Amino acid sequence: MGEARIAPGATLGILGGGQLGRMIATAAASLGLKTHVFCPDTGPAFDVAAGRTVAAYEDEDALRRFAAAIDLVTYEFENVPGRTAEILAGLVPLRPNAAALATAQDRLAEKRFAAGLGIPTAPFRAVESEADLTEALEALGTPAILKTRRFGYDGKGQVRIHAGDRPGEAYAHLGGAPAILEGFVPFTQEISIVAARSPDGAFAAYEPCLNEHRNGILNVTRLPAGIPPGVERRAVEAAEAIAASLDYVGVIAVEMFVVGDDIVVNEIAPRVHNSGHWTIEGAETSQFEQHVRAVCGWPLGATTRLGRVEMRNLIGDEIEGWAALLAEPGAHLHHYGKARARPGRKMGHVTRVSR
Incomplete structure (x- = not known):
């Protein structure tokens, strides 16, 4: 070290x-x-x-x-x-290294990487043309989600395809960009594992958090997630395997679906993550301090949760309620200082911790 x-x-x-x-x-x-x-x-x-x-x-x-x-x-x-x-x-x-970045930038590479580790993912097919999409839909069925391989976030760069929809319209919606079709996953919950890995291979994970999305954007994160211990163990093991295989250094977030008594990896984020914002007030070490510790080669901090936690994003004009949040006992407001509120734009977040 x-x-x-x-x-x-x-x-x-x-x-x-x-x-x-x-x-x-x-x-x-x-x-x-x-x-x-x-x-x-x-x-x-x-x-x-x-x-x-x-x-x-x-x-x-x-x-x-x-x-x-x-x-x-x-x-x-x-x-x-x-x-x-x-x-x-x-x-x-x-830190993290360029190979880890490249893997997480491309949804197809990401899925192939996770599947190569034996980690469950949604069924998927590469899509380079409308003919590819038609063939992929025949293999995976509907509903399915067509996503651009690169640059999508917060619900952008993707379109859901239902039975009877025209594949050509879905493909045109993404502008003909290289894409991936993902089959339907019958999940009951969406969770994420936020974890950190040091240059010497030390690994520390926060417990899984339960995520709720609205219009493709993370709305609320809650802890504890209330998932069975076996599912939690498999989720942490999957995140650790991903980080180790990438020789990753820093904080990593792995978004997952809970399906029965198992997990399905959805996406890998090679960075601090929105679903980890709760750690600022809700954990002994915030994900941001943990990231700094990891990339600097310092000892990782404790990931102990300090109570029941709810983190809620303030999206668009929801930030206008900042004064009321400041007046609310126990509410921790984080205003990002962005000049203009736009629909779908993350303007801040508020965290509440109860003990």
């Missing part, structure tokens, strides 16, 4: 300027680190970072100047170009 460790006083580079970067930077500051954010556009993370670079991810000169100003680099979202990761990895420690 000694060679991998970054000391307090160092500068952590963050690719991406959103609210996740903001919360990573805040956690890093509390541990004696400075942060430098690199993003094509200004965002919430810029408000709390010591260094700021506004440049395209493809700007190689800017990337080299960025690397010269930092001691290691991480990212707050996965849609970073692979070439960007490769350039930075040649100049400064990159």
